[in-house]
Amino acid sequence: MGGGGTLFTYINKSTSHLIIPFEIAFKYEEKGFKTADAFIAAYTEWVGADVLVTENRHFLACHLDLPFKVLTAGKCLNLI
Secondary structure, eight states, X not given: OOTTOOSOOOOOGGGGGSOOOHHHHHHHHHTTOOHHHHHHHHHHXXXXXXXXXXXXXXHHXXXXXXXXXXXOHHHHHHHO
């Protein structure tokens, strides 16, 4: 990873104390996400993450029109 770039942008611990705008979560619920998954997707979008690393079958099986990529832990490790 030369050139000073990083492969992933990590979320700072302090972001977990911020309030996620409900409008974003409601948008994902309207797309068919379960409530908890809607808030996970909303948080991922809100912090500007490029990738969500998860083993959640709902994220892995559908929702191809997300503003972030969804990777399994194994696929993520292959990129490192």
